[in-house]
Amino acid sequence: MSVQETQDLIEKIMERLYEDKEFITEETGEARKRFFQSGTEILTTTDKIIKSYIRVSRDNREIERIPAYRIQHNNIAGFYKGGIRFSEVVNEEEVENLAILMTLKNALHELPYGGAKGGVAIHPNHYSNRELNLIAKKYVQRFAPDIGPTHDIPAPDMGTNEQIMDWMIGEFKTINPGENYLGAFTGKSVVNGGAKGRREATGRGVYQSYKWLLHNWAKNTSKDAVAEGLHRKQWETLRSLLAKNEQGEAIDVAVQGFGNVGGVAAEMAYKSTDLKHRITAVSDHQVTLRGKEGLDIEALLHYQEKHGELPSTEQKLENAGVKAELLDRDAIITEEVDVLILVAVEDQIVDENKEKVSAKVFVEGANAPISTKADRYLHDQGRVVIPDVLANAGGVMVSYIEWKQDRVTYLYTEDEVLEDMLNHMSRSCEKVFDSYFKEGLSGIRNTCYVHALKKLFTLLYRHGKLF
Numbered sequence: 095m096s097v098q099e100t101q102d103l104i105e106k107i108m109e110r111l112y113e114d115k116e117f118i119t120e121e122t123g124e125a126r127k128r129f130f131q132s133g134t135e136i137l138t139t140t141d142k143i144i145k146s147y148i149r150v151s152r153d154n155r156e157i158e159r160i161p162a163y164r165i166q167h168n169n170i171a172g173f174y175k176g177g178i179r180f181s182e183v184v185n186e187e188e189v190e191n192l193a194i195l196m197t198l199k200n201a202l203h204e205l206p207y208g209g210a211k212g213g214v215a216i217h218p219n220h221y222s223n224r225e226l227n228l229i230a231k232k233y234v235q236r237f238a239p240d241i242g243p244t245h246d247i248p249a250p251d252m253g254t255n256e257q258i259m260d261w262m263i264g265e266f267k268t269i270n271p272g273e274n275y276l277g278a279f280t281g282k283s284v285v286n287g288g289a290k291g292r293r294e295a296t297g298r299g300v301y302q303s304y305k306w307l308l309h310n311w312a313k314n315t316s317k318d319a320v321a322e323g324l325h326r327k328q329w330e331t332l333r334s335l336l337a338k339n340e341q342g343e344a345i346d347v348a349v350q351g352f353g354n355v356g357g358v359a360a361e362m363a364y365k366s367t368d369l370k371h372r373i374t375a376v377s378d379h380q381v382t383l384r385g386k387e388g389l390d391i392e393a394l395l396h397y398q399e400k401h402g403e404l405p406s407t408e409q410k411l412e413n414a415g416v417k418a419e420l421l422d423r424d425a426i427i428t429e430e431v432d433v434l435i436l437v438a439v440e441d442q443i444v445d446e447n448k449e450k451v452s453a454k455v456f457v458e459g460a461n462a463p464i465s466t467k468a469d470r471y472l473h474d475q476g477r478v479v480i481p482d483v484l485a486n487a488g489g490v491m492v493s494y495i496e497w498k499q500d501r502v503t504y505l506y507t508e509d510e511v512l513e514d515m516l517n518h519m520s521r522s523c524e525k526v527f528d529s530y531f532k533e534g535l536s537g538i539r540n541t542c543y544v545h546a547l548k549k550l551f552t553l554l555y556r557h558g559k560l561f
C-alpha cells in the first residue's frame with residue numbers, strides 16, 4: 095500500500111463519518127463540513143519528516159553514507175510511537191506510510207500513542223556487529239532532539255532487535271544525562287528494562303487475531319446473526335475451515351517470512367490445540383519450503399535460530415533434518431492452502447497476482463502486504479483478510495507495558511505481559527469483528543479505519559484543533 099492509497103482510504107472513511115449524523119451530533123451544516131474537512135487535512139498530512147545520512151567507517155576502512163529516517167505522522171492520541179527498520183529497501187515513502195499506519199493502529203487499539211516510524215537503508219546481515227553498533231549510535235545522535243520518553247518512542251522492527259535497542263538507549267542516555275532515559279525506547283533486553291515476552295508478542299498477537307475470529311467468533315455465531323450479503327459468504331468461508339477440523343482434517347497454513355514474527359506465528363499455529371493445523375509451506379528472503387504432509391516447524395525454528403535463515407539447499411535441509419521441496423521465494427503466495435499468514439514485507443499480493451492466490455483467509459502480520467485493490471478483490475470473493483492494523487499490534491501493546499514499567503521501575507512477569515496482550519487483542523477483535531459482521535461495514539480494514547478515525551477525529555475536535 096502506498097502513502098496515497100492509505101490517504102485515499104482515510105479520506106473515504108472521513109466522508110463516511112461526515113455522513114453519519116450520529117457521530118459528533120453537536121455539529122451540523124457548514125460548521126460540520128468545515129470541521130470534517132479540517133480533520134481530514136490533518137490526518138492525511140504528516141507532522142514531520144526527518145531525513146539524514148549516517149556516515150559509517152566500514153571494517154575495510156571505507157566510508158559509507160547511509161540514508162536514515164524518522165517520520166512522525168500524528169500525535170493527537172499521545173506520544174509518537176513506532177519501530178525503526180533496518181532494510182536495504184527503506185525509503186521515505188515506505189517509512190511515511192508505516193508512520194500513518196502506526197497512528198491508525200494505536201488509535202484502533204486504544205493505546206495512548208500517536209504514530210511514527212524510522213528506517214535505515216541497510217541490509218543488517220551485510221554489516222559486522224561493530225558496524226551495526228556504530229550505525230545504531232549514529233542514528234540516535236542524528237535524531238536525538240526528536241526522540242524521548244514523552245515525545246517519540248522507537249522500538250524494533252524488521253532487521254532490528256533488542257541488541258540494537260540496547261545500543262540506542264545507551265547512546266540516548268549519554269546524550270541526555272539526568273533524563274528518564276529508559277522509556278525512550280521499547281523492545282529492549284529484559285535486563286535493560288525490557289518487557290518479558292516482547293519478542294514473541296507480535297507473532298502471538300497475529301495468531302491470536304486469527305484464532306479469535308475462527309475459534310471464538312465463527313464457532314459461536316450463527317449465520318442469522320451476520321448481516322446479509324457478502325458477510326454471510328465470509329461467515330461460510332470461516333465455517334468451511336472449522337468443518338475441516340470437525341471432520342478430522344487439518345487446516346492447511348502457509349507462512350511467508352520466518353523471522354521474529356513469522357517464526358512465532360508459525361509455531362503458535364503448529365502447536366495449537368484449539369484448532370488443528372498443518373503448516374505446508376514457509377518462506378524467507380531466499381526460499382519457499384513446501385511439505386504437503388506438514389513441515390517440521392520445531393526443526394526449522396531450531397535451524398533458523400542457529401543460522402538466521404531457512405535451509406535453502408538440499409544439503410542444508412538434510413542438516414536441518416527437514417523433508418521439504420525447495421521452491422522459489424515467491425512461490426508461497428500461490429500455494430494451495432486455507433490460510434496464508436503474511437509476515438515478510440509490503441506489497442506481496444497486488445493487482446498483478448491477486449487472481450493467482452488460493453488461500454481463503456489472509457492474516458497480515460507484516461505491514462501492508464496486500465494492496466487496496468487486491469484486498470477489495472479478495473473481499474468481494476467472500477475471502478477474509480485480517481488487516482495489519484488489527485493483527486500485528488501485539489508488539490506495540492507490549493511496548494506500552496514496557497514503557498509503563500520503565501516509568502515506575504516495576505518488572506511485570508512474562509505471564510502478566512502475555513495475558514494482558516492477549517486480552518487486549520481479544521477486546522480489539524471483538525470490537526472490530528462485531529461491527530464488521532453485524533453492522534455490515536464494507537471490509538475489515540475499513541472497519542478498523544472507522545474505529546481508529548472516530549477516535550482520532552473526536553480527539554482533534556475535543557482538543558479544539560478543527561476550524
Ligand SMILES: NC(=O)c1ccc[n+]([C@@H]2O[C@H](COP(=O)([O-])OP(=O)(O)OC[C@H]3O[C@@H](n4cnc5c(N)ncnc54)[C@H](O)[C@@H]3O)[C@@H](O)[C@H]2O)c1
Nearest residue numbers: 252253296351352353354355378379438459460461486489
Ligand atoms: N517485530 C515486530 O514487533 C513487528 C511489529 C509489527 C509489524 N511487524 C512487521 O512484521 C514483518 C516482519 O517483521 P520481523 O520483526 O519478523 O522481521 P525479521 O527481520 O525478524 O523477519 C523478516 C522475515 O521476512 C523474510 N523476508 C524478507 N524479505 C522477504 C521476501 N521478499 N519474501 C519472503 N520473505 C522475506 C526474512 O528472511 C525474515 O525471515 C515486517 O513487515 C514488520 O514491519 C513487526
